[in-house]
Amino acid sequence: MALEDLALFQQNLNGTVVQALATPANNGYTVTGVIKLVQRFLLELLTEKGELVYLPERGTKFLPLLRNGAATSWEVNAAFAIALLDLEPNLLAEEEDSDLELDEQYQAAELKNIQVTPGMLTATIAIQNKAGFIYNVSLPLVFRLL
Amino acid sequence: MAIVVSDLSTLDTTDVQTQLETIRGMLESLEPDIDLNRGVLHDLLLYLSAVLATANQTNVDLVRQSNSLAAIEEDPTLADDDVLDRLASNYRTTRKEGSQATGSAVVVLTASVPTVVPFGTVFTSNGVTFTTPSVFVGRTNEDDVITDTDKLIQTSPSGIISFTISLTAEEIGDNGNISMGAQLTPDTTLTNVSSVYAAATFGGGTDEETNTELSARLLAGTSAKCLSSRSSIDGMIRAEEDFENILQTSVLGFGDQEQIRYHSILPVAFGGRMDLYVRTTELWEESVVVKTATLQSKVGPVGTWALTLTRDDAPGFYQVTKVCQEGEGAIEDGYAAILTAGFSVTVNTGEDATASTTFIPDLDTADEARFSRYSTATVTFTDTDTDASGLTNGVSTRDYDVVVRKMPLILEIQDFVAGRDVRNPASDCLVKAPVPVFLTVDITINVLRNSTEPDEDDVKQTIMDYVNGTGFTGTITAAAVSGQVHNVLPTNSYVDDITLTGSLLNPDGTTTAVGPSSGTLSIVEDAEAMISSRTVCFFCAAEDITVTLETIDAP
Numbered sequence: 199m200a201l202e203d204l205a206l207f208q209q210n211l212n213g214t215v216v217q218a219l220a221t222p223a224n225n226g227y228t229v230t231g232v233i234k235l236v237q238r239f240l241l242e243l244l245t246e247k248g249e250l251v252y253l254p255e256r257g258t259k260f261l262p263l264l265r266n267g268a269a270t271s272w273e274v275n276a277a278f279a280i281a282l283l284d285l286e287p288n289l290l291a292e293e294e295d296s297d298l299e300l301d302e303q304y305q306a307a308e309l310k311n312i313q314v315t316p317g318m319l320t321a322t323i324a325i326q327n328k329a330g331f332i333y334n335v336s337l338p339l340v341f342r343l344l
Numbered sequence: 345m346a347i348v349v350s351d352l353s354t355l356d357t358t359d360v361q362t363q364l365e366t367i368r369g370m371l372e373s374l375e376p377d378i379d380l381n382r383g384v385l386h387d388l389l390l391y392l393s394a395v396l397a398t399a400n401q402t403n404v405d406l407v408r409q410s411n412s413l414a415a416i417e418e419d420p421t422l423a424d425d426d427v428l429d430r431l432a433s434n435y436r437t438t439r440k441e442g443s444q445a446t447g448s449a450v451v452v453l454t455a456s457v458p459t460v461v462p463f464g465t466v467f468t469s470n471g472v473t474f475t476t477p478s479v480f481v482g483r484t485n486e487d488d489v490i491t492d493t494d495k496l497i498q499t500s501p502s503g504i505i506s507f508t509i510s511l512t513a514e515e516i517g518d519n520g521n522i523s524m525g526a527q528l529t530p531d532t533t534l535t536n537v538s539s540v541y542a543a544a545t546f547g548g549g550t551d552e553e554t555n556t557e558l559s560a561r562l563l564a565g566t567s568a569k570c571l572s573s574r575s576s577i578d579g580m581i582r583a584e585e586d587f588e589n590i591l592q593t594s595v596l597g598f599g600d601q602e603q604i605r606y607h608s609i610l611p612v613a614f615g616g617r618m619d620l621y622v623r624t625t626e627l628w629e630e631s632v633v634v635k636t637a638t639l640q641s642k643v644g645p646v647g648t649w650a651l652t653l654t655r656d657d658a659p660g661f662y663q664v665t666k667v668c669q670e671g672e673g674a675i676e677d678g679y680a681a682i683l684t685a686g687f688s689v690t691v692n693t694g695e696d697a698t699a700s701t702t703f704i705p706d707l708d709t710a711d712e713a714r715f716s717r718y719s720t721a722t723v724t725f726t727d728t729d730t731d732a733s734g735l736t737n738g739v740s741t742r743d744y745d746v747v748v749r750k751m752p753l754i755l756e757i758q759d760f761v762a763g764r765d766v767r768n769p770a771s772d773c774l775v776k777a778p779v780p781v782f783l784t785v786d787i788t789i790n791v792l793r794n795s796t797e798p799d800e801d802d803v804k805q806t807i808m809d810y811v812n813g814t815g816f817t818g819t820i821t822a823a824a825v826s827g828q829v830h831n832v833l834p835t836n837s838y839v840d841d842i843t844l845t846g847s848l849l850n851p852d853g854t855t856t857a858v859g860p861s862s863g864t865l866s867i868v869e870d871a872e873a874m875i876s877s878r879t880v881c882f883f884c885a886a887e888d889i890t891v892t893l894e895t896i897d898a899p
Binding site (some may be wrong): 201202203205206219228234237238239244250251252253254256275292293296 | 352353355357360361364378379381382383384388390394395463464669
């Protein structure tokens with residue numbers, strides 16, 4: 199039986215996605231299956247390593263590397279590859295000794311495409327589960343000078 | 345309150361992770377359909393709940409420790425002031441709030457005319473402030489001395505005009521217990537007053553009791569108050585209101601080499617003898633005793649005199665520091681007679697016309713009685729200030745101020761432990777002041793050029809507090825003194841060198857040099873002479889500390 203998790207991303211009426219547990223339009227959703235896996239992947243990728251004080255191994259250096267001046271697609275690729283070194287062991291450790299369905303278990307991930315525009319980076323990531331299904335997720339990251 | 349966790353980032357990581365597992369297990373039993381092993385619920389709900397739960401548990405543990413005397417003894421910093429006060433109240437004990445020092449001061453005048461020292465006049469000595477509790481008026485005529493605040497102006501044989509006033513420290517603390525002769529500077533100009541000095545060591549000043557001291561008192565307080573074991577003897581004495589501020593005790597009896605009062609033809613220790621060494625104050629007390637001396641001999645106009653310190657003049661005395669013309673004992677620049685090298689000490693257990701009616705310990709020799717209330721002394725000195733030409737040897741007498749250095753409360757504690765309701769039926773008890781090592785400290789502090797210089801008074805007070813708080817010990821180290829001093833040094837200054845030099849006053853009246861040393865200063869123990877780490881205490885006064893500041897340049 200698939201266990202449910204809270205949905206971290208909500209889709210707006212205009213089709214955009216926002217990071218929220220609930221919106222004015224709904225009280226939130228639960229997720230299972232490959233969507234839950236994708237959510238776990240993004241949560242781990244976008245958590246800065248060390249931010250969870252008492253779970254020091256969690257998270258990656260992806261956002262700090264981007265913030266420190268990854269201006270080219272090559273640099274973004276490198277940051278993603280470095281992040282996977284932390285991310286994959288964490289995801290696999292969470293699945294160890296568990297009874298997750300195959301479609302919720304992580305197999306591999308690949309950075310398929312990068313679009314860098316002033317102030318914004320859109321990364322398309324392909325996430326594959328152990329059932330063999332590949333889910334493409336488009337991740338827009340907006341950077342602003344404060 | 346110190347026991348409340350105020351920063352969630354300082355928790356123990358293992359504790360948080362353990363709490364996380366515990367909460368996960370409980371929630372999984374409650375809600376088996378939700379994923380608590382990973383994802384949003386794990387990171388947002390479980391993790392944060394575990395952090396808060398750990399903070400709560402840590403607070404509970406701290407409160408529990410604060411309620412435990414054993415835990416407080418191991419780590420007094422854990423004890424919150426309020427919690428420890430409530431714990432102490434369970435044993436009908438309250439924290440000592442500290443007290444203000446009081447004492448008498450000599451006001452030296454420029455002329456013998458009525459002089460007023462107003463109420464509330466502030467005097468300062470070594471950074472400590474004192475005030476007059478009332479107005480004082482120096483009167484030239486005895487008939488004009490009517491109230492307690494009227495003081496008769498007296499003129500000493502050498503022409504020093506003075507009268508005495510009372511002073512009270514403005515703040516609580518033992519730094520108000522200034523030494524005899526300490527100069528007091530008024531904050532306003534006083535008409536006709538040339539200088540003011542402490543007439544005797546000020547006393548009664550105590551600091552607010554720290555958590556360490558309160559918990560130690562609680563532990564002592566739970567012991568039986570009787571003359572049996574060492575802890576119970578200590579607790580018994582501290583339970584008396586007059587003695588509650590004593591610092592340390594050391595009991596030597598059956599089985600201790602330092603116990604030598606076995607007066608028998610058989611060279612064996614048969615018990616029944618107890619020596620109770622008590623350090624009642626951090627520093628000795630100096631006071632003036634007016635004694636009548638008798639001319640012994642003379643060479644031309646210079647006479648050699650002798651006087652006797654009875655056992656009641658200065659019980660537990662250490663030494664006579666000077667003999668002065670009457671009325672000038674406290675005056676720093678007053679005349680001081682020339683003391684002969686050493687002075688003879690005898691024992692008097694009371695076999696005289698005013699024999700004591702209290703139980704008297706078994707005493708045979710002057711050495712055994714030394715530093716107790718049963719010690720007497722004959723002081724011989726040469727007075728070069730008085731013309732003895734027309735005086736008669738063995739007949740002529742003259743009064744002198746004798747400045748005596750002693751440990752206070754020795755008489756009072758001796759009378760207390762000798763009381764029939766208190767004393768141990770199987771043993772006597774002889775109360776003694778500690779065998780003293782008078783310590784001088786020379787300290788050099790390097791200060792980076794253009795940096796804030798250390799406050800020399802703070803440095804001296806820190807050294808005094810440390811040395812005088814070491815208790816019964818035969819060793820003191822320069823490293824420990826240096827460590828204490830560094831706590832009060834400003835940035836860019838450090839201790840470069842410390843030299844410790846001691847003078848041990850032996851029970852037989854001789855002195856032994858100890859050191860000098862820039863490392864470890866240790867006495868040479870001689871238990872059969874009653875000199876050991878169980879009988880010896882170090883003493884250090886401000887005037888025995890030399891602070892040298894040296895400016896250095898950055899490398």
